[in-house]
Amino acid sequence: MPELLYNRKANATLANLAAGGRFPHTLLIEGPEGSGKKTAAWQIAKTLLCEGEPKPCGSCSHCVKADKRVHPDVRYYTVPEGKKEFPVETVREIRQDAYIAPNEGARKIYLIDRAHAMNAAAQNALLKIIEEPPDFVNFLLLCENRSRMLPTILSRAISVELEVPSVEECAAALEALAPGRSAQERQAAAAGAGGNIGRALGLLFTAAVFFL
Known part of the structure; x- marks a missing residue:
């Protein structure tokens, strides 16, 4: 498996x-x-x-x-x-x-x-x-x-x-999933999503205002 x-x-x-x-x-x-x-x-x-x-x-x-x-x-x-x-x-x-x-x-x-x-x-x-x-x-x-x-x-x-990753683990996963985003953006998205990778990706790609 x-x-x-x-x-x-x-x-x-x-x-x-x-x-x-x-x-x-x-x-x-x-x-x-x-x-x-x-x-x-x-x-x-x-x-x-x-x-x-x-x-x-x-x-x-x-x-x-x-x-x-x-x-x-x-x-x-x-x-x-x-x-x-x-x-x-x-x-x-x-x-x-x-x-x-x-x-x-x-x-x-x-x-x-x-x-x-x-x-x-x-x-x-x-x-x-x-x-x-x-x-x-x-x-x-x-x-x-x-x-x-x-x-x-x-x-x-x-x-x-399925477990929700820690914020740090989520941010690390986003490095591979969203390489075009800055480390600061990835960390903010991970924190905003509480470690939920799917939600963090949603924040990165659909809520640009989140980072203004």
Whole structure:
């Protein structure tokens, strides 16, 4: 499994899962908005599909397509724009699609972003497939707060919680992510975001007035 930046506990959990030789069919990734849940999920998906060594090799066709977000066996779903809830109809589509074999890889991976926005009907519809999924399917559920997930969903998933980096760690990460910004700007953004890298990037690139 790839190491997730500044997430020691999550890395330990993922390493233990990989060492066991069988990755869970359902993994729940919890963290606040901007904590890197989608980045983590794509890294995990890439690793599960990778045909090289060590995994992820970064150079096989599966890794390249996953990095470009165009792999046909990684399906990404989220709440539609303008909506507040994850549609139960979408979950039913996922359930039907899950029984179709992968196109290119050995696995088929569903990234379900904002899973906490599913109402009870949608979560119960999802439960029907995660209870007995096909052997080649993995579900990566991304949520901001697991307390909004049904206990029946949580009981069938392994959960990892993403940590918010320190302000200093966030500023160090921004050096690579926003090299065009000054050290002072990166430090101010890291502090303003409380260490949340995603939010700090938002401050850097959408709130220029922040630095006036």
